[in-house]
Amino acid sequence: MRKYLFMTSVPLLTPTLASAALYGVSSDYSGVVYHIDPGTGQATPTTTLAGGQWFSYSGASFLDGDLYASDVYHVGDYTVGTVDLDSGAYTCVGDQHGSWNWHGLASSDAEGIVWSIDLDDGGKLKSMTADGTYTVIGPTGIDGRGLAYDDQQGILYATGGYGSPGATTLYTVDTTTGAATLVGSMGLDSVLIGLAYDEVNEILYANAVDTAGDNLGRLYTVDVASGATTLVGLNHAGQIDGLAWIPEPTGLSILALGGLATIGRRQAAHGSGPPTSQGKPGRLDRATVLRAPPSGARQTRRRAMARPPSRKPRP
16 A cells, blocks of 8 residues: 655644543442542543443453453353443453452553452462463462552552451562562551552552441552551542552643654554554553353352342452
């Protein structure tokens, strides 16, 4: 195909520095994904899982621009996968190594994997690649309901504990052995909690539902040296426990250049819609869900509860 080079004298629009973009998933069986304002904690719905699927004690993290979520109910099972932030379409990646309880999720773009602490397998740290290949790393001794990874420093953060005032605690986890090291109390008591690390501004965020009190969700910043939290604000929405961070352009700056080279080419083969940070037309990220096991598999893991039998009980 012949290409034509045109020269013109127009300004070049380029993104300015990125700032934190936080997304959360809600374990209230609504299947809603929220954008969370990192300055106020306010949560705004962005999409809803298609096909009647929902999140249940879910983790969330961005890997290579795709929003991954764990413990997503899909075709009779709890799975891990990616969510399309435009359509809510859920793409199955794996069956969580046969587990129904991957409550936290973290990821590393450098390593191309996500991590979770498997509560159905003795609290072992496990990793999964984007093609659904699992590795069992080792026991952590904690529940890991919140997980986040600092890709710059190579630090995996996790939460552990609930059931009494101040019981929820911050840990770091060795990604080669699974060993957890205590950092300190977060001053919270929550079974619905998520972590996300902002690598641009070097801020660890936590979103926690006060499951021992008013049952409202709140965004916090976390001191990585002590575990202490500082309240940002109420979510005013859902029961958000899966938290994920991705860089987001804050605006456009104009550079006065003498010439701008543009290449004329056919666009039909590349789709339509605005470009994104991943070069995918019309979408920021997408999220995937896992395939259900054979009928009757792992039914013993489901405890009696008042909700419909396909939904996991609250711990």
